[in-house]
Amino acid sequence: MTLALDHVSLTVNRGEFVAVLGMNGSGKSTLARHFNSLLLPAEGQVLVDGMDTRDEKHLWSIRDRVGMVFQNPDNQIVAAVVEEDVAFGPENQGRPSEEIRQRVEEALTAVGMVHMRERAPHLLSGGQKQRVAIAGALALRPACLVLDEPTAMLDPSGRREVVDVVHRLNRELGMTVVWITHFMEEAALADRVVVMAGGKVALEGAPREVFVQSRRLRELRLDVPPAVAAAERLRARGVELPEGILTLDELVDALCRLHSNK
């Protein structure tokens, strides 16, 4: 028997933005499903705000606190019309209808789907479904949002929008975020990066600490963000770039400094 999660110890702090990386099958989705009692640990303990996920009486408070966007948006369509789908969660929480309307509006705006509010979600394109799923989670305004590869089917501007919205909610409302992704440049924006391998936490730290370990990351079937890769190759050609470059903006600034000193 192999373990999908193998003796994992991990704390996600309130208000933190944590990115989870790891090769296919490394246990990321399994881990995520433990955060709101969709899965219960065979051994060990998961505590959400001090509540044990195995304790049934906490189930609904935990699910209220920890929202989830799944890897495949087809699994989470619940209504026949987009806006009803997004309203489903807040309705279930018994929110007043004016507040629901406002939240749905905001959530659909955030993902750029207001103009599709009356369409049927199951007839949408892959990326449109994914946006609706994200809107549904946003409308719940959970204290903590777990997103499992939320941008996998989005176009570049859709990706940027979703990344921006979730970062804004994290910054402005202090929403805790767990962001699972295969895009290294998205992980570079997190407060902390957790790398899973074989059901274990293999690496953990600030993006700058994790992404300097490019050899180790490649061994784990991962990579570094494009700016880090470009900087590495430039250094190999004798370009004297400082350490710790993570984003294209930083790389461009550093290159321009060299260029003007030339």
Add this chain to the structure above:
Amino acid sequence: MPITLEQVSHVYQPGTPYEWRALDNVSLTIPEGEFWGVIGPTGSGKSTLIQHMNGLLKPTSGRVLVDDIDLGQRGVNLKAVRQKVGLVFQYPEQQLFGETIFEDIAFGPRNLGLLAGEVEARVARAMERVGLDPSFRGRTPFGLSGGQARRVALAGVLAMEPRVLILDEPTAGLDPRGREEILALVKTFPGLGMSVVLVSHSMDDVAEQADQVLVMHRGRVHMIGTPAELFSRRAELEAIGLGVPAAAQLVDMLRERGWNLSATAVTLDEAVAGIAAALGKGGGRR
């Protein structure tokens, strides 16, 4: 085996409140053995387009020709067409149904009436090509991780040994190495005489590989060109919600800051070579 679309339009659910014109007068030809990338914003009609190429969807108006045969003609054997034009769906989990992974991949070849030994051989070959360990043979296809499911779906289509391979977002959900492996694998197909149509939201995926890139927008053909041609037009692509590969973006950002660089770099190595040369580190290419 060329594929031609002549003035193809597709309307979903005509006459209902959900009526939607997903393709609007699309004409194009994908010549035999070419590698085409298809990009476009969410909802622009990419998945609809490619499902016309093997007869899964029928045009509301216009014609689709595969190997010069009009798929709309009476008596066309669509089953034979689908064997030659293999399609891997956007959400491959939906494509899996066998009791075991072996059964799932073997389904197509068996349907072709091949002998058991040949079916065995094709399944083994397909699994190896997509990087699935033989230990997966007896496992159920349910409860696979996202990336594992994607490989099984691709193996199932490869085992049919199609002449044209159409992949809808084949690298979405793959880990970075898996992405590289699948792209490296797909890149070998044109050399074997197979055409490839690769739909992707990752500009990097199509940048290195494609002979031609088709840009869809609102159900129409927005642009067609080589990666170097298209990705030097960053502003136009960004205007419709797309972008350019990271390398092209880096070069473009430097050009905006006054660097004298050629705008045709689409891969990281090309970009790095240009930048190093501009800094006087151009000697010794490596």
